[in-house]
Amino acid sequence: MSEARKIRVLIVDDSTVIRRLLTQVLADDPNIEVVGTAPNGRIALAKIPNLKPDVVTLDIEMPEMDGLQTLTELRKIDRKLPVIMFSTLTHRGAEGTLDALERGANDYVGKPANVGSVTEGIAKVRGEMVPKIKGLCSWFQDHLQLARATQRSAQASSGPEATGLGNALLDSCSSPTFRRTPKQRVDVIAIGVSTGGPNALAQVLPSLPADLPVPVVIVQHMPPVFTKHLADRLNTKCSVTVAEAKAGDSLQPGTVWIAPGDFHMTVKAVGASHRVVLDQSAPVNSCRPAVDVLFQSVASNFGPGTLACILTGMGSDGLQGCRDVAKAGGHIIAQDRETSVVWGMPAAVTNAGLAHQVLSLQRVGAELTKHAMHGRNKLTLVKSGA
Structure with missing residues (x-):
């Protein structure tokens, strides 16, 4: 990364301790510069025009102007400045964070709690905050892609053997092939999503009809507590029923199950039905729940009847799972870059x-619905409690 430009971060939090902790965490990364701090939203909004941050970290509970008020005012003047909420992993914190995401926040990181030491707390925040700052900074990501492309080009031009490898790498990364499979009956929809997921799900799930003839299973990268609040919110907006999954739940048409935070979710055939299985085995792709775990299980159980959908998010969780879905003959939909x-x-x-x-x-x-309805007569399903 060139010394000429670093990711400029503004930290907004009423706690002096938190401002110092975050400043210390971020200052250790050579690609990040903390250009300012603010104890409340009013001061932060006044500083933004001069500091020109690339990313803002924002507390929710602050005096004078809290995080939600700040975000509302910020989005009136700047729709694109990335904002990461730095909130407590509590019921109240979860509600506030989901409110913030609905108002235009891009992501969130939980404040450290119940950790053994300050050092452990700093390491936890660093492991979550730094990748999210870098992932949300578009020019930094463009720089990384250019650097990788340059490296691949150098490998490709270093000799006959390397040329073949380099071209293969270039082909796999920049020249994807979109294979079409014959239309076939879909028996389950599996969705994987991370950063930007709550708002993406809030757009996708309400468009699914109450008579959707297949179940939907979802992994949204979120901590415990948050997934229950997310499911409850989505349930009020959807014709389908949305719930946080519980072990033993039977997959039913017209119902959506969201994996609970800190648990992998898989499915298991029990007689003529399929049931939810939860476990706390090792994280996969540093995630629990992991999209790969769910997709691999669904592909194994439903084979060519699997419809997998991978939505916005950092990293590559879901890639191996999609390979398994493809091998099983299932269909795969991916969200585009623009949205x-x-x-x-x-x-x-x-x-x-x-x-x-x-x-x-x-x-x-609409596309998920079209695939699910293909080859079926319309069903009449009534949302429970409606």
């Missing part, structure tokens, strides 16, 4: 040539 908050997870699947369709977020719900 993704972070085109990481869908990019990994698309660039590997696994996506049968690459769609804008606005088209995903």
